[in-house]
Amino acid sequence: MLAIIGLSSIFVAATHDTSSTSVTKQVVSQLMWYAIGTIAIVVLMQFDSEQLWKLAPYAYWAGIILLTAVLVLYSRAYYANTGAKSWFQLGPLTFQPSEVMKPAYILMMGRVIVNHNDKYPHDTKNDWILLLTMGMWTLPVVVLLKLQNDFGTMLVFFAIFGGLVIVSGVTWKIIMPTITTVAVIGGTALALVIPESGRKILEHFGFKAYQFSRVDTWLHPSADTSNQGYQLWQSMKAVGSGGIFGSGFNKSHVYVPVRESDMIFSVIGENFGFIGACVLIFLYFLLIYQMIRVTFDTRNVFYAYISTGVIMMILFHVFENIGMSIGLLPLTGIPLPFVSAGGSALIGNMIGIGLIMSMQYHNKSNMFGSDKEFS
Numbered sequence: 001m002l003a004i005i006g007l008s009s010i011f012v013a014a015t016h017d018t019s020s021t022s023v024t025k026q027v028v029s030q031l032m033w034y035a036i037g038t039i040a041i042v043v044l045m046q047f048d049s050e051q052l053w054k055l056a057p058y059a060y061w062a063g064i065i066l067l068t069a070v071l072v073l074y075s076r077a078y079y080a081n082t083g084a085k086s087w088f089q090l091g092p093l094t095f096q097p098s099e100v101m102k103p104a105y106i107l108m109m110g111r112v113i114v115n116h117n118d119k120y121p122h123d124t125k126n127d128w129i130l131l132l133t134m135g136m137w138t139l140p141v142v143v144l145l146k147l148q149n150d151f152g153t154m155l156v157f158f159a160i161f162g163g164l165v166i167v168s169g170v171t172w173k174i175i176m177p178t179i180t181t182v183a184v185i186g187g188t189a190l191a192l193v194i195p196e197s198g199r200k201i202l203e204h205f206g207f208k209a210y211q212f213s214r215v216d217t218w219l220h221p222s223a224d225t226s227n228q229g230y231q232l233w234q235s236m237k238a239v240g241s242g243g244i245f246g247s248g249f250n251k252s253h254v255y256v257p258v259r260e261s262d263m264i265f266s267v268i269g270e271n272f273g274f275i276g277a278c279v280l281i282f283l284y285f286l287l288i289y290q291m292i293r294v295t296f297d298t299r300n301v302f303y304a305y306i307s308t309g310v311i312m313m314i315l316f317h318v319f320e321n322i323g324m325s326i327g328l329l330p331l332t333g334i335p336l337p338f339v340s341a342g343g344s345a346l347i348g349n350m351i352g353i354g355l356i357m358s359m360q361y362h363n364k365s366n367m368f369g370s371d372k373e374f375s
Contacts, residue, residue, distance in 0.1 A: 001283055003034055006339035008249070009267040013260035013341075016252040026260065026341065033343035037350030044354030048362040049302050052355070056111040059104035060137075066097035067144040074148075082333070083210065086148040098145060098153045099348035103355060105141060106160060106309030112137055113168045114302050127170045134161065134168075151211065152332030156316055163312030164305060190215070218330040231257045235325050239269030239277075246273030260341040262333055265325040277322075280339075284318050294360045303359045310352035317349075 010030055014023040047055065075089035088095045112133055120126040138161055145154040166175065192198030193215045199207070217229040225233040238254040241247065249271055256266045269277050288311055295307040314337050321336040323329035335345045 002280075002287075002338035005268065005280060005283075006264070006336075006341075007031070009264050009271070009339060010260050010341045012250050012252060012267050012271060013264070015250060017255070017260070029343070030341055030346075033346045034350075036343070037347050040347060040351050041354035041357060044351065045358050045361045047358055049300055049359075052107060052306070052358065053111060053302060056104075056107040060108035063097065063101035063104040064140055064144070067101060067141070067148070070097050071144070071147055083208075084149045084333075086145075086150045086153070094344075096344035098148070098150060099344040100351065101141065102156065102160070102313055102348050103310070103351040105138075105157060106164075106306055106313070106352070107355075108137060109134060109160070109164050109309060110302050110305035113164065113305050117169060117301075122169050122171065124171060124173060127174055130168060130170060131165065131174070134165070146206075149208075150333075152320075152334045155320070155332065156313060156334065159316035160309045160312045163308050167304065167308045194219075214330045214332075218327065221327050231263065232324070232327060232331060235259075235263050235266040236327050238266040239326055242270040242273040242276075244274045246271050246276055261335055262321070262331075262340065263325055264336050264340045265322050268339075269325075281318075281322070284314070284337075288315060291356050294356055298359045298363055300359070306355050307359065310356060313352060314349065317345075 007027055007030060011023060011027050014026045070088055071085055073088060074085035075087040075094060077089065078087040078094065079085055086096055086098060088097065113130065116126075116130045116133060120129070138157065141157055142154060145151075145157070189202065192202050193212060199212055202212075213228045217224070217232050221229050221232050221236065223229060234254055234256045238252075238256050238259075241254055247253065247270055252267075252270060254266075254270060256263045259266050265277070265280075268280055272279075291307055291311055295304050317334055317337045320329055320332060320334045321340070324331045324334070335342055337349045338346065340346075
């Protein structure tokens with residue numbers, strides 16, 4: 001159902017936008033990526049938890065190699081347009097390695113947590129060791145994404161990391177002060193964005209001008225609707241013009257830049273209105289519910305960490321993409337899962353679904369957490 005919504009929305013966006021790429025080509029291209037993703041799911045379903053356990057470090061280091069290679073072999077055209085060195089390009093095909101790094105990172109984090117919890121009892125000291133170990137495995141990913149100038153994707157990895165920490169058994173005596181500290185740092189950074197003197201301080205910590213402009217657009221979406229705030233303002237107009245029931249399929253009165261990918265929600269809001277948007281959000285919650293149910297049915301701790309990572313990955317994408325499309329969150333280049341155009345993100349999400357379906361296909365307990373249950 002998400003695929004149908006996505007293909008329909010891409011068709012609408014391509015039909016009404018002036019582009020050198022034909023409507024048929026864009027829709028067929030997305031169908032091709034869905035076919036590749038389906039093959040990936042079928043392949044992953046053949047792996048049980050023991051095989052995924054052995055695969056985890058190989059997948060992680062392969063992802064690190066790709067993230068490193070793209071710093072040299074990045075698409076010059078994409079870099080000129082976005083300022084990010086995060087895309088390979090081979091002829092007409094482009095690929096973002098960070099998208100397939102997400103499920104590889106989830107597998108590795110699941111293995112790290114199970115290894116630690118099997119060796120050490122839960123107490124404050126050992127929980128700090130677990131956090132440090134997880135942080136050490138996360139640091140190379142964060143550094144490489146920073147070098148690529150891909151802050152949006154970095155936020156996804158932070159969301160995955162946070163979700164895994166919460167379910168890993170780390171005491172709340174550590175989690176709550178950490179959450180408070182992060183909230184204070186985030187609030188302070190946001191407060192520093194507003195005055196010019198604060199921005200000069202943030203520049204010393206690596207903040208860029210385009211990041212400041214995105215925050216400005218978020219805080220004051222109507223202040224500069226012809227320049228920096230144009231995309232957000234047009235998206236909000238498109239969603240608002242749909243009203244309760246929408247303008248109708250394949251009708252577009254408001255142009256939104258990049259609406260076939262990052263701003264695909266504006267197409268859904270304009271064509272199908274508030275009701276259509278609610279149906280889309282319900283489908284995501286249904287998907288997440290199904291994944292949670294499969295996790296509890298398998299009663300396998302390693303699988304539990306994998307599914308938590310996949311759920312956090314998809315949930316953050318949905319929350320951030322829809323939030324930025326209606327002005328609740330700052331703009332980032334994060335696509336809407338299974339709906340936005342783009343092969344890399346779709347393959348990464350399909351791999352995540354393949355990992356969940358592997359749990360269901362191999363519904364059995366084994367040495368990795370077979371004697372543990374969750375509640």
